[in-house]
Amino acid sequence: IRFVFYLPAIILxxxxxxxxAKNLGYGAIVQFFAALVYxxxxxxxxxxxxxxxxxxxxxxxxxxxxxxxxxxxxNPTYKVFFPALVVLTLLVVSDVRLxxxxxxxxxxxxxxxxxxxPQSYFLKKLRIFIPFSIAMVAISLYWILPLFRIQPGxxxxxxxxxxxxxFHSLFLFHS
Numbered sequence: 001i002r003f004v005f006y007l008p009a010i011i012l013x014x015x016x017x018x019x020x021a022k023n024l025g026y027g028a029i030v031q032f033f034a035a036l037v038y039x040x041x042x043x044x045x046x047x048x049x050x051x052x053x054x055x056x057x058x059x060x061x062x063x064x065x066x067x068x069x070x071x072x073x074x075n076p077t078y079k080v081f082f083p084a085l086v087v088l089t090l091l092v093v094s095d096v097r098l099x100x101x102x103x104x105x106x107x108x109x110x111x112x113x114x115x116x117x118p119q120s121y122f123l124k125k126l127r128i129f130i131p132f133s134i135a136m137v138a139i140s141l142y143w144i145l146p147l148f149r150i151q152p153g154x155x156x157x158x159x160x161x162x163x164x165x166x167f168h169s170l171f172l173f174h175s
Contacts, residue, residue, distance in 0.1 A: 001053060005053035006048065008057060010039070010048070016063040017034040017037075017039075020064070054094050069103065069106030070106055070109050072084045073113075073126070092139070
């Protein structure tokens with residue numbers, strides 16, 4: 001667990017804010033403080049201390065996913081499409097909630113440009129997100145399909161004690 005989750009989460013939490021700030025054009029001082037604040041905030045420290053290693057790994061990938069979504073909106077080519085798809089897929093596999101936050105934050109980053117030139121921006125740049133969304137849904141069908149097949153009032157036959165059941169793992173990352 002230390003080498004697969006903790007170490008990559010800490011290293012990525014230090015590096016991805018630097019990469020994100022650097023690609024947005026900020027200097028070395030801003031990059032340093034971005035990494036410092038992002039890595040040493042109480043949320044990340046509680047994730048590491050609480051043992052939620054998957055969420056910690058997803059949290060460390062989050063700036064990279066936002067950066068690739070922003071790059072895809074700026075330069076809608078397939079050279080940017082596939083890395084963005086891979087990084088966002090890794091984020092979805094790690095934690096869907098943080099992937100949703102990444103999509104929302106990426107949309108907020110491109111919102112001023114879309115509002116400035118709405119029709120030309122959509123026709124030239126945002127149309128890449130239609131195949132991107134289709135690909136993300138297709139890749140995520142491994143968890144979306146079983147979620148829709150669950151009937152209301154379904155009680156799973158297998159239970160792991162009186163407090164935790166298999167049903168909890170579908171909706172909660174950790175019980």
